[in-house]
Amino acid sequence: MDLDPRRLLVLHAIAQSGGLASAARTLGHTRSAVSQQLAALEREVGLPLADRSGGQLELTAAGRLLAVTGECIAQELTLAAQQLITANHQVVRGPVAIGATSWVLARIAVPALRLLARWFPQVEPAFVETGPQDGLRQLRLGELDVLIITDDRDTALPLPPAVHAQALSEDEYRVVVPATWETPADASELSGRPWISAPAHSARGRAFARFASAHGVTPSVxxxxxxxxxxxxxxxxxxxxxxLPAYLAAQLDQVTVTTLPVTGSQITRTLYRTGHGDTAAAARAAVDALQQAARDHAEAITVAGLGRGDIIVRPLHDPADPAPAAPRRPPAAPAPRDGQQPRAARRPDRA
Structure with missing residues (x-):
């Protein structure tokens, strides 16, 4: 029997998290990808590994047995990574200053600190409450090593020199109106009405300005x-x-979330100083802990039923990175001559 150890790791994640969706978020995969890996593993062993007859997925006896094997593999991989770091003398240490808004700090600062203490005990993190503009200035001056900002993808802020960015999360925009208002059928109906906007430099402020310009919306107040x-x-x-971003709109009471289109999306970006030495290594360690803490927070919101729908897990592209290349399309077949039937596309030879 030839078992793929990667699928055993997936089975271990399902056993730990208790379901396909939560395992997908833990692994950074989609739910369908995890389901496909589970089905492929069942085909390999020739036995059902999960019982799907009830309302909740449960592992069978064979599934639980293989999940233990997957746990052993995960522990061995973790140990190997730690040994490699020790062998290369890559001990991550030193102070790291992390800036973020009060909204971010209240949700992921404490979990990130706990993760850093467990993963990199010689890193000395210090959090600083700051807004995007002051935070960027402090990052340029070297007063901060890591900065978390909320940004607008279509008008993303440029990065200071020697700074890299990693997209932490992304969400679509929604237009919300008070529940006492009649639901607008068109954006123009909201012109001449009061609006709750944001400063022009903020992500929400830029998104609102774009929406208002596209639809000719002028607030009364x-x-x-x-x-x-x-x-x-x-x-x-x-x-x-x-x-507002969709995740926040879904949590509000006494409002109507409309279907009016708003272009762009809101992203949360982690900016960190690059280079060599202890400071850069500590900054990268902090970024890893912050990303995991943010993922755990999103998971907790979903489990608690505070968000509508499941969290979409997919690799995020930061605006500062080169755009991914579009897949190449095969050249179009030449047009048939008069009276000639078009030829079927030639299939590639199989190996």
Whole structure:
């Protein structure tokens, strides 16, 4: 019997998390990819490894047995990675200053600290509450090593020198209106109404400006709210419409989430200083911990039922990275001559 150890790792993740969707988020895969790996492993062993008859997926006796093997493989891989780091004398150590908004810090700072203490005990993290503009200045001056910012993909901020970026999360925009308003059928119906916007430099401010320009929307009153806790309060008071990321819109009460189109998306970016030495290595370690903490937080929101739908897990492309190359298309077949039937596309020879 020839078993693929990678599929055993997938089975171990399913056993640990209790389901396909949660295993997918843990592994950074899609739910369908995890399901396909499980089905392929069942074909390899010739036995059912999961019982899908009930409302919740449960591993069979054979599945639990192989999941233990997958756990052993995961432990051996972790040990091998630690031994490799030790052999290469790549001990990550030193102070690292991490800047973020209060919204981000309240959700992932403590979990990230715990992960850093476990993964890199010689790293000394210090969090700094700051906004995007001040944070970028501090990053340029070397006062911060890592900065988490909320950005707008279509108008993403340029990076300072010697700084790299990694997209942490991405979400579509939604237009929300107070529940007491009639649901607008068209964006133009929201012109001449009060709006809850954001400062022009912020991601939400840029998204609203783009939406207003595209649809000719002019607010009668424009309330400016930078912090999301203020946005919540103003929306609860039925003071105006707003452009918000979908995850936040889904959590609000007393609002109507419309289907009006808003171009672009909101992204959370982790900016960190690059180079050689302890500081750059500590910054990269902090980025890894922050990413895992953010993923765990998203998982907790989904499990608690605070978000609508499942979290989409996929590799995220940061605007600072080169755009991925589009897949090459085969050349079009020449047009048939008059009276001649078009030829079928030639299939590639099989090996």
């Amino acid at each position: 424009e309330h400016l709210a930078e912090h999301l806790i203020t946005v919540r309060a103003l929306l609860a008071g039925q003071l105006g419409a707003a452009v």
